Every structure is written in structure tokens, then in C-alpha cells.
Amino acid sequence: MSGCPFSQGPSGSTAGRTSGSGAGSGPASAPTPAPAGTPMRRDDWAGVFPAVTTPFGAGDAIDLDLFGRHVAWMADHGCAAIVTPGSLGEGGLLTLDEKRSLWERAVHVVWPELPVVAAVGACSTRECVEIARAAHAAGCRGLMVLPPYGYRGPWREMREHFARVLDATPLGCMLYNNPPAYGTDVLPGQVMELARAHPNLHAVKESSGDIRRMTAIRALAGDRLAVFVGIDDMVLEGVAAGAEGWIAGLVNGFPAESVRLFELARAGRADEAEELYRWFLPLLRLDAVPEFVHLVKLAQARAGWGNEQLRLPRMPLDREARDRAMCVIDACMQVRPAIAR
Numbered sequence: 001m002s003g004c005p006f007s008q009g010p011s012g013s014t015a016g017r018t019s020g021s022g023a024g025s026g027p028a029s030a031p032t033p034a035p036a037g038t039p040m041r042r043d044d045w046a047g048v049f050p051a052v053t054t055p056f057g058a059g060d061a062i063d064l065d066l067f068g069r070h071v072a073w074m075a076d077h078g079c080a081a082i083v084t085p086g087s088l089g090e091g092g093l094l095t096l097d098e099k100r101s102l103w104e105r106a107v108h109v110v111w112p113e114l115p116v117v118a119a120v121g122a123c124s125t126r127e128c129v130e131i132a133r134a135a136h137a138a139g140c141r142g143l144m145v146l147p148p149y150g151y152r153g154p155w156r157e158m159r160e161h162f163a164r165v166l167d168a169t170p171l172g173c174m175l176y177n178n179p180p181a182y183g184t185d186v187l188p189g190q191v192m193e194l195a196r197a198h199p200n201l202h203a204v205k206e207s208s209g210d211i212r213r214m215t216a217i218r219a220l221a222g223d224r225l226a227v228f229v230g231i232d233d234m235v236l237e238g239v240a241a242g243a244e245g246w247i248a249g250l251v252n253g254f255p256a257e258s259v260r261l262f263e264l265a266r267a268g269r270a271d272e273a274e275e276l277y278r279w280f281l282p283l284l285r286l287d288a289v290p291e292f293v294h295l296v297k298l299a300q301a302r303a304g305w306g307n308e309q310l311r312l313p314r315m316p317l318d319r320e321a322r323d324r325a326m327c328v329i330d331a332c333m334q335v336r337p338a339i340a341r
Contacts, residue, residue, distance in 0.1 A: 037136055037139045042226070044141075046226060049083050050252060054085050057309070062094075079114070079259060080114065083118075088292065096131060099131065099134070103139065141171060142173065144176050145176060147176075148184075171200065175201060179208050202226060205247050231288050232249050235265065250286065252306075257280055257339060264276065279336075282332055302330070
């Protein structure tokens with residue numbers, strides 16, 4: 001999109017807009033942007049937040065140039081923040097140094113226009129605290145806080161885990177509830193218990209698959225917390241239940257359609273939203289199966305961004321599964337809405 005602050009430069013690099021860059025850079029009264037790392041506020045938690053995939057290149061190294069251009073492209077299409085590296089970004093398979101490189105590149109690309117939200121997950125609470133503090137130092141403005149990997153403890157232990165991470169930095173935070181993936185189910189009353197104790201908890205990503213959870217959280221929290229849809233093929237239902245945001249997966253290949261769908265839903269333009277949703281649903285369902293990382297990378301590669309390369313233990317889809325997925329993706333691509341053309 002021409003004239004957009006995130007557009008790729010002539011050398012193929014990306015950079016966010018800078019302020020105060022010399023004579024003629026704008027009116028003297030223009031506000032100075034908040035420094036990178038300034039905590040997100042409650043009102044910042046709204047809109048489409050891509051859960052960005054992590055591109056790998058030769059030797060299993062992260063392709064930071066491609067990552068930066070991909071982030072810029074999604075920002076250009078109206079996404080409201082960048083989330084990296086979560087489950088879709090294969091965050092559990094990355095070293096802290098690799099995560100730091102992603103955060104720093106994303107901040108470089110989108111600051112000051114958009115916040116970068118770091119996904120915080122690990123086996124131990126101590127490591128999660130270290131990740132949270134490293135993200136803050138790298139310029140992230142928010143955290144998406146996961147339960148510990150590989151351990152399903154009682155609420156007494158999970159509450160302490162979340163509390164330690166929430167208190168590790170002043171950054172605005174989102175709680176990530178995904179019991180099918182992590183085995184820990186944070187109930188609406190427990191979400192509110194954390195919200196009362198931690199003023200910097202601003203949002204919850206609800207991925208239980210039960211739409212009643214969203215209405216229950218809204219009933220208890222009112223406007224205290226922003227509820228985000230966490231599964232792509234529940235976005236219209238989630239908005240109808242009061243969701244203010246969407247942590248999206250297929251946005252990695254289809255940002256125009258994702259942002260437009262969410263905007264139509266939030267505006268109450270039900271007929272237009274339903275029409276776009278019917279086209280999009282076969283793709284959105286790729287985000288709702290165990291192979292979601294494989295499939296989202298396949299779809300975004302088909303849309304022209306990145307490749308299908310994964311990090312072990314994930315391996316490429318077998319031929320039959322890939323062919324089935326490509327049939328779905330190609331069928332949708334052939335009748336892609338005009339908004340993306």
C-alpha cells in the first residue's frame with residue numbers, strides 16, 4: 001500500500017516511521033511517540049493481532065529479513081498489533097536469543113505505530129519471568145502469558161505462575177487460555193481473580209472452543225478486560241459474544257480479508273460479514289486442527305509469503321495430507337474476494 005509507514009524500502013529492508021528527523025519532518029507541535037517498551041493500555045487491546053509465523057531458511061536459521069517484510073505487510077493491511085512468537089510462531093522451539101531477535105525486528109518495523117506483544121511460555125515459571133523481562137528490554141509493549149508447558153497443576157500453582165509473570169514487568173498483559181493445547185483451563189472466575197490482583201492484566205485470549213466462556217467473562221468483567229477470539233473459525237461467533245479482538249492465524253496469508261471480516265463483524269454489518277465468512281471458513285478451519293502450524297504456513301506460502309519450512313520435531317505434511325489441504329486452499333484462492341486483489 002503506497003505511502004504506508006511500514007512499506008518496504010528500496011533495498012528490501014523495512015523500518016517504522018521515525019519522528020523528528022530534521023527540518024521539514026512535520027509540524028513542531030506533532031506529539032513525540034512513546035518510547036518502545038512503553039506499556040500498552042487497556043484501550044490498546046482491540047482489533048486483529050496476527051500470531052506471526054516464524055520463517056526459517058538455510059540451516060534452520062530464522063529469516064529475519066522475510067519476517068520483517070511479512071510483519072510490515074500485515075501492518076499495512078490494518079492489523080492493530082504484532083504477536084510473536086506464540087504457538088503458531090513455534091515459540092516453544094526457539095531459544096531466548098532467537099525470540100529476542102524477532103522482538104527487536106518487529107519493534108524496528110512497526111514502532112511507534114503498533115505495539116509488539118511477546119508470547120511468554122516455557123516449562124518453568126523462572127524461565128517465563130526471564131522471557132518477560134527480555135521482551136520488555138527488547139521494546140515489546142505487551143505480553144501474552146501462557147500456562148507452563150508440560151505441567152497441569154491445581155489452580156493454586158497456576159495462579160502463582162501467572163502472578164509471577166504478570167508482576168515481572170509493568171507491561172500490559174493478555175492471559176492465554178487454551179486448555180486443549182496446554183491442559184490448564186482458567187475458568188472465568190479465576191480470570192477475574194487475576195484481574196483484581198493485577199491491574200496490568202488487560203485482556204484474555206479465549207481458546208477453549210466454548211463460546212459460553214466469552215459471555216461468562218464479559219458478564220463478570222464488563223469492560224475491565226478485553227476478550228479476544230483465539231480460534232480462527234469462531235471469529236464471528238466471538239464478536240457476537242462481545243470479543244474486542246482476534247488473535248488470528250490465517251491473517252498471515254490473508255490480512256485484507258481478516259481485517260475486513262473483523263471490522264464488518266464489529267460494525268454489525270451481519271450480511272456482509274456472513275458473506276465473507278462463508279468464503280473464508282474453509283481456510284480458517286486450518287487453524288483449528290493439531291497440524292495448524294503446518295497448514296497455516298502452507299496457506300501463507302500459497303498466498304505468496306514464505307515457505308512451508310518447519311522446525312523439528314515438526315516435519316512436512318505427508319503427501320496425502322498436503323494434497324487435501326492444497327485442494328481447500330486452491331479452491332478458495334480461485335474465488336478470492338476482490339478486497340485482496
